[in-house]
Amino acid sequence: MYRVYINGYNAGALAMDIQKGIVLEDPVLTLNDGSPDKFTFSILPDNPRYDHTVLWGARVTVDEEDGGTIEGRFRGRIISIKTDMYGRRDVVCEGALAYLDDVSFYALGVGTLVSSTFAVDLVDALTAFNTYLDDSSRAVTTNLELRMTKRYWDAGKDMDWSLLDWLKSWASDNNYHLWASYRSASYEEQGEAEEGHDDLVYIRLLADDSLPASEQGVSYGVNMVSCNVTETIRDSFLTRVHPLGQETDGYRIDAPDIDTTNTVRGDTQTTMIDRFGIVERGVVFDSATSAEALTARGTTYVNRYAKEGYEIDIRAVDSHYIDSSVTKFRMRTLVPVSHPALGISETVPVKQMVFYLNAPQKNEVLLSKSGSRRLTDQIREVRPL
Numbered sequence: 001m002y003r004v005y006i007n008g009y010n011a012g013a014l015a016m017d018i019q020k021g022i023v024l025e026d027p028v029l030t031l032n033d034g035s036p037d038k039f040t041f042s043i044l045p046d047n048p049r050y051d052h053t054v055l056w057g058a059r060v061t062v063d064e065e066d067g068g069t070i071e072g073r074f075r076g077r078i079i080s081i082k083t084d085m086y087g088r089r090d091v092v093c094e095g096a097l098a099y100l101d102d103v104s105f106y107a108l109g110v111g112t113l114v115s116s117t118f119a120v121d122l123v124d125a126l127t128a129f130n131t132y133l134d135d136s137s138r139a140v141t142t143n144l145e146l147r148m149t150k151r152y153w154d155a156g157k158d159m160d161w162s163l164l165d166w167l168k169s170w171a172s173d174n175n176y177h178l179w180a181s182y183r184s185a186s187y188e189e190q191g192e193a194e195e196g197h198d199d200l201v202y203i204r205l206l207a208d209d210s211l212p213a214s215e216q217g218v219s220y221g222v223n224m225v226s227c228n229v230t231e232t233i234r235d236s237f238l239t240r241v242h243p244l245g246q247e248t249d250g251y252r253i254d255a256p257d258i259d260t261t262n263t264v265r266g267d268t269q270t271t272m273i274d275r276f277g278i279v280e281r282g283v284v285f286d287s288a289t290s291a292e293a294l295t296a297r298g299t300t301y302v303n304r305y306a307k308e309g310y311e312i313d314i315r316a317v318d319s320h321y322i323d324s325s326v327t328k329f330r331m332r333t334l335v336p337v338s339h340p341a342l343g344i345s346e347t348v349p350v351k352q353m354v355f356y357l358n359a360p361q362k363n364e365v366l367l368s369k370s371g372s373r374r375l376t377d378q379i380r381e382v383r384p385l
Contacts, residue, residue, distance in 0.1 A: 002027070002073075002357040004041070005061040006049040015049035015060075016041075016357070022048065025088075027357035029062055029074055031331055033350075034168060034178050037095030039074050041357075045087040053091055055081050060093045062357075067324065072182030073355070097180040097203065100164035167203075175208035177332045206332060211349055215327040217336040218316040218348075218367065225315040225364070227339050232309035239273050239306050240280040243298030245288035252284070255294040260306035272306045312337075312348055314367040321360045329353065329365045337367065 004016035004024060016024045027041035039062060043050055052058055055078055062074035077099075080092035171178040181202045218224050239260050245253030257280065264270045283301060288294040314337060320328035329335070334347040352366040 001065045002355075003063045003065065004357075005063075007052045007054075007058050009061060013049065013052075015043065015047060015052075024357070029355040029357060031073070031353045031355075032095075032179075033332055033352065034171060036098035036101075036164075037074055037076065037180070039076060039093040039095070040091065042088055042090050050089070053078060053081060053089055055079070064355075066328075075180070075182050095180055096182070097178070098164065100167065100203070167205075171205060177204075177206045177208065177211070179204055179331065211332055211334045212330075213347070214329060214333040214335040214350070216319060216329055217338065218314060218365075219338040220340070223317050223319050224337075224339065225317060226313075227315075227337075227342060227344070228313045229342055229344070230311045230313075233276075234309045236305050237276075237307075237309075238279045238281045238302060239276055240278050241298050241302040242280060242282040243288070243294045243301070244282060244284045245290070245294040246286055253288060253291060253294055255291050255298060258295065258298045258302050260302045262303055262306045265308055265310065310370070312344065312346075312367075312369045314348060316365045316367065318353075318363055318365055321363055335367055 001018060002016065003014060004027065005013040006015045007013060014020065014022050016022055016027065024047070025042035025044070027039070030038045032038070039060060043053055058078045060074070060076055060078060061072070064071045064073050074093075074095060076093040076095040078091055079094050080090075082090040084090075167178055181204055220227070240257050242257050243255050245255070260272050262272045264272060264275050283298070285294060285297045285301075288297050316329075318329045319326040329350055331350050331353060333350050335350060336346075337348045338345050346369075348367040348369040350365060351368045354364040354366070356362040
């Protein structure tokens with residue numbers, strides 16, 4: 001069961017509670033990985049919170065109660081209202097992650113914040129965060145929180161980047177997942193909280209290789225709705241590399257050609273050279289000062305790029321809403337996926353979840369996995385001939 005609040009977090013702020021007969025039309029909540037969540041609904045003039053649906057200023061909260069537990073699903077603001085001739089309003093809301101789009105700064109180095117009107121708590125957290133990013137000797141973290149206790153900041157988009165743009169770029173470049181999460185009090189603890197009550201919002205970053213495992217899987221004939229596999233050959237593809245090392249007295253260290261040892265995806269008996277033939281490229285490793293180091297670097301390089309590009313896109317239903325004993329899907333978890341006919345048996349992360357608040361049987365889970373590989377620090381210094 002879902003509850004929706006507008007401009008408050010108490011019984012008087014309810015805009016949707018089926019048990020109390022307070023309804024919204026077509027409420028749909030979309031949770032995204034790496035971009036702001038989205039909540040859309042239609043509200044009629046007889047809804048007690050109709051007059052509170054104010055563009056930009058109104059704050060909207062969506063909670064889900066499941067088995068007596070309250071879970072914060074959405075915090076955000078109204079960014080679009082369309083009113084028809086009968087007073088029906090179609091409303092679009094963006095999630096709290098979008099608030100970081102209001103904070104602008106110069107994109108120099110790690111960035112120098114220039115806005116002074118947003119929450120001091122966020123400034124302190126981001127200062128620590130920037131120090132973390134600047135420290136080359138830092139320990140690897142898997143989950144970093146930036147705690148926000150305010151809900152909005154004065155917009156100032158005359159600088160190079162918004163904070164959201166910068167964090168999204170950093171997360172993408174470093175294989176991190178970026179999102180906003182919310183702390184929710186239990187329904188009994190909400191009490192008579194004042195209108196405008198600020199619930200805590202957390203901006204989170206989670207390393208790609210630290211995603212937790214999902215207890216629920218996806219398999220053909222059970223809860224898989226669709227599955228598509230796209231295979232491509234990228235511009236960077238090769239099966240053989242001719243490595244050259246550091247230049248000394250006009251000559252570069254040389255080493256024999258190196259063939260990939262990779263096999264075709266899903267077929268360990270067929271090598272990439274058997275399948276695609278010789279695709280050779282010369283590559284310079286400026287920091288390699290010996291033939292042994294050059295061979296090691298070239299081997300790493302050729303095996304990194306001798307791979308087909310592929311993407312797996314899966315649409316599934318959450319069996320939890322059919323059988324409550326099944327653990328529900330969560331965003332940013334690794335889900336075991338099985339489709340024997342397509343040769344798929346691997347884990348794929350949850351990238352998006354769509355909730356139809358008035359028709360939970362239609363809820364959808366989208367999983368996506370790409371076969372692209374990012375360069376490690378060790379490989380970044382190389383350049384093709």
